[in-house]
Amino acid sequence: MILVIDVGNTNITFGVFDGEELMTSFRMMSKTAHTSDEYGAQLLNMLGMNGVSKDKIEGVMIASVVPQVMHALVNAIVKYIGKKPYIVGPGIKTGIKVTIDNPKEVGPDLIVDSVAAYEIYGGPVLVVDFGTATTYVPINEKGEFYAGVVSPGIRISAKALWEGTAKLPEIEIKKPESILARETISCMQAGLIYGQIGQTEYIINEIKKASNCPEMKVVATGGLGRLIANETDTIDIYDPTLTLKGLQILYNKNRKNKPQNKEFDDTNQPE
Template sequence: MLLVFDVGNTNMVLGIYKDDKLIKYWRIHTDKEKTSDEYGILIGNLFQHDGVNINEIADIIISSVVPDVMHSLENFCIKYCNKQPMIVGPGIKTGLNIKYDNPKQVGADRIVNAVAAIEKYGYPSILVDFGTATTFCAISKAGEYLGGTIAPGIKISSEALFQRASKLPRVELAKPGKTICKSTVTAMQSGIIYGYVGLVDKIIEMMEKELKSDDVKVIATGGLANLIASETDSIDCVDNFLTLEGLKIIYNKNKEQL
């Protein structure tokens, strides 16, 4: 079995692949202070609860945008799984032609998403990942990674509103169904949700023009993808496991080197 880690700033998602099929997955909080033993206890309990034998883990691959957590996570892999993990970064084959000014600045999660989207959906395409930050990535009609846009995530934006406006309450991220609202709570929900939908639609509209193609596929992923995608016509599909699929694909491209 293959264990994959998608380590984000807020959460990390773990998945187990058996015969190229995702059979289990979990979402846990990314904690820079946790030791390898604490991750061992937490992940071991998740495995035990869902009947996964840690001794059956054959290989591990990690994509991370949080360098501070990597020491503990790598030590967990070595100590508890007896495996040296494959890390997405320099030296790893992805097959991706990156046209960024400095390819080393492209986040591992954006690379992994692009690899998965090209294989699963073709190109040209736009990938929208709703995480701590919301990233928009463009794939050309030649299959090249062109770059994109990074915006504050919807939770970061709403937290700023809660913290800086002392009379406004903390509200649930839910759709009120209208913009002419008659309470402070629904007015805030309307501004947060529909305002963010407008941000997403505008960026995708501009990217599609810059790609100069009429058949751009727009794929969304990330924890809040379904919430926003349900309110916009610019997103064609939501793939909740795009990053995990990309990790599996990259592992398959590199497993001969292990």
């Protein structure tokens, strides 16, 4: 079994694969600071609740966009799981060629999603991840990550509304019954959801046009991705576990290859 971990700005998502099958997944908040012992105790508890023995875990793969979490989390994995994890970063074999101006600026989450989409669905493919930020990454038929778009996520936009205005309340993020809203909460919901749908469709169409690739497949993922994917024909596939699948693919690509970058010598090679 392989343990994969996606450290995002809002949540840490854990997944356990048995071969190609995702057996289980679970989450904890990433904004709350924990010691390595706290991470370890929570992880062992959640593994146990999901019927997974730590002794069956053969290796660990982590992608993180929250550097301050990593020291405690990696130490927890080593101490409580007994494995030294691979970490997505320099020295990791991906099969994707990043051709933007500064490849080092690309977040590990974008790399993982790109690998998963290209390996599973083929190229050309456009990955749309509805996370804390909404990201758009096109991959061509040669497996090249050649551009990207980053926009505020739905939750960030909602938070800006109720924190930046005196009279607008905190609301549930859902599609209202009609865009012709008649009271404050549904007015806000209409603006957030229909605004995101419109933005999504426009950006997807412009990326296809600029790439001269009208038939590019579009794969969406992320927490609120289903809500948007259900409302637009521009998204072909919604895959909620795309990132976890990408981490599993990357583990398989790297388990026999020790990363060359010394920064990862002590943390990337499973025992």
